[in-house]
Amino acid sequence: MEKTLSLNDQAKAARLAANELIGLSTLEKNKALQEMADALEHRQKLILSENKIDLANGRNKNLSSAMLDRLMLNEERIHQITNGLRQIAALPDPIGSGLMEMKRPNGLDIRAVRVPLGVIGIIYEARPNVTADVAGLCIKSGNAVLLRGGSEAINTNKIISSILATAASSAGMPEGAIQFIESTDRGAITELLHLRKYIDVIIPRGGSSLIKYVVENSTVPVIETGAGICHAFVDKSADKEMAADIIVNAKTSRPAVCNTIETLLVHQDIAKDFIPFIVAKLAACNVELRGCERTRAIYPDMAEATEDDWSTEYHDLILSIKVVDDINAAIKHINTYGTKHSEVIITNEYTSAQLFQQKIDASAVYVNASTRFTDGFEFGFGAEIGISTQKLHARGPMGLNALTTMKYLINGNGQVR
Template identity: 65%
Template sequence: MDLHDTIVKQAETAKSASRRLAVLPSPIKNKALEAMACALEDGAALILEANAADLEAARAKKIKKSFLDRLMLDEGRIHSMAEGLRQTAALPDPVGEGEWETVRPNGIEIRRVKVPIGVIGIVYEARPNVTADAAALCMKSGNAVLLRGGSEALRSNRVISSLLAKAAYDAGIPEGALQFIDSDDREAVGEMMKLKGLLDVIIPRGGAGLIQRIVRESQVPVIETGAGICHTYVDEGADLDMAVRIAVNAKTSRPSVCNAMETLLVHEKEAKEFLPKVAAELRERKVELRGCERTRGVLSDIEAATEDDWSTEYDDLILSIRVVRDMDEAIEHINRYNTGHSETIVTRDIQRAHRFQREVDAAAVYVNASTRFTDGFEFGFGAEIGISTQKLHARGPMGLNELTSTKYLIYGEGQVR
């Protein structure tokens, strides 16, 4: 069977399973998620063996360190994946939840309830944890899932998906509800994009190139996620010690992820005092700094930032810095270069904080906190399927509720129109 026929068959199997999964009681789904969590922990040695082989192959290709960080699993990360499954099990089941109801003048009763979307296709790059997160959220929200991970993590994903599927089916999830495309052929993504009628939506997670290709070419509806050119703006009169902590965390705690800061904006009145402080902390953590002309007037030894720097998602220990005249200029810069992901202001002025939140166009807008919190786990969603940067259907971290659609239930007593 060739790649096309294999993927179509998997999608058809998932479609059939999705109808049974959609009406499965919550206790069965929760039991399955608990079993899937245990399967990951019990199979940790197998997962780590496969992941070591993936890492070895990636290093041989001289993949950059930030990419290796996404790919790498250890006991702690496997435990976190299992914990995400358990947290998802503990969350309320959105399926069947009533959103709205009314009784019309003619006596007809109308209710709107949440229902599963159906079959969700997930295309993602070198993050094996996505396999577990996606499976958990799709199972709990009653959706079948077709997973296609990056070739760099093929061995890891193969083992993880196999462990999860067996545990899920043994616990009562319909066979075929969790499908993994076990191929490193780049055409697999192209085949998925043609599955209109079998897949209800595709959600890409990865770099801008992958996301834009799917948005541009897919015949299946797409939820755009992920790309993160995130900013921290240090306002006039800000607590500079707090600003240093926030900026350092936003850039260095995990630079390879989409909610990491890529550009630091500093009010001109704070630049002379703040920039040497934050630069010292960032340099200690091996961050390469690039700055505008005014920034280089304070930090004379850093590289000049180019126009491309403002629109680059580094996913690495590189930071562009710009000194701005005021908050107007900061907001203008953010709305010009950001990707609609996460932005933060460090300020003591609550009025300016509220204005920043109103005027900055992004899925998550913070006051006095790191952008690194834009995450389904941190938001209390158990895990996330991705962070939507678009405005239709879902925006921000996508948890269980964002993986449902709606259905209207209408009750009458013989009324005709």
């Protein structure tokens, strides 16, 4: 019987794998990615069987329909996962690419090139596609990865990670390059956060409570991702039909993901006309609505929004609505309650669009388009390891380049200082 490695030993093995990955060619990494995609396709029935177990357990735990949707896999979603791996293989390899080059007056040649971060630990919740996306991005960017998924998807994640690790190893990747932490105990997260000797960065993907815990307890550097209290602001000049299409898409297409909107802000000049119009559209999609006092004066049947609603990521078909005086009030509200993820203004005024994009503090700021586009695939990155909401190292959808750092290469001919 194969012995289960301790978390410390897993991290140590990842460090050894990272030391080997850095020397692999683009051709070798792309071959591994193609074989990883093929392996998932060939073992699709087994993956779906394990996913059914997780879905049944989720229903028994009364997970919301939105959370079950995040957890659920089908043939189409597995095809999307494998297509994502193949797209990563087709992308340019960032490793070794030049960032700058100069020759100093003393004759030193100085270059800066991209290199892998090393070992990445990722903590995520009930989204099995993350397992494959992250593994693929890490292999292509020359990083080893430790995956710690949520208990809701434990069976699905275990089988996907096992298939990927076996395929990668068969294709020549070092043992330990892709590893899954099977323990669902929270203590495993705490231990992971203190393995600074082996791990270079921790990336949490999930709700605000998970991210807060990781940031406050990790001795390993952290890149914050995922928490998404996103807003749509309907300006006084907005096209009503366009606004409705964007709002319905941004709220209902996948309500449990981080780039869905949680609050709708409406300019007071159009509120009396627009609010009944959008309420009818959202009601048809079974969205529960909560409104401020001014909103409820227009539509009294709506539930009252509390102060907590403005800072809540619902992960569900729930939307809060607030009437604001003008664009400046909308910007103030967003910068107060937003999580620096994705925000949108619907407007026909160029100056309003410019002001909104200039003043809003977020990683992605849209004019007349759904926030649901904040995604590595939609941005042309093949996949993403997360949406960074911080400002250091990486921001927004994190593709291959975000999983690299830089190294200076200096060539001389005997210079001394």
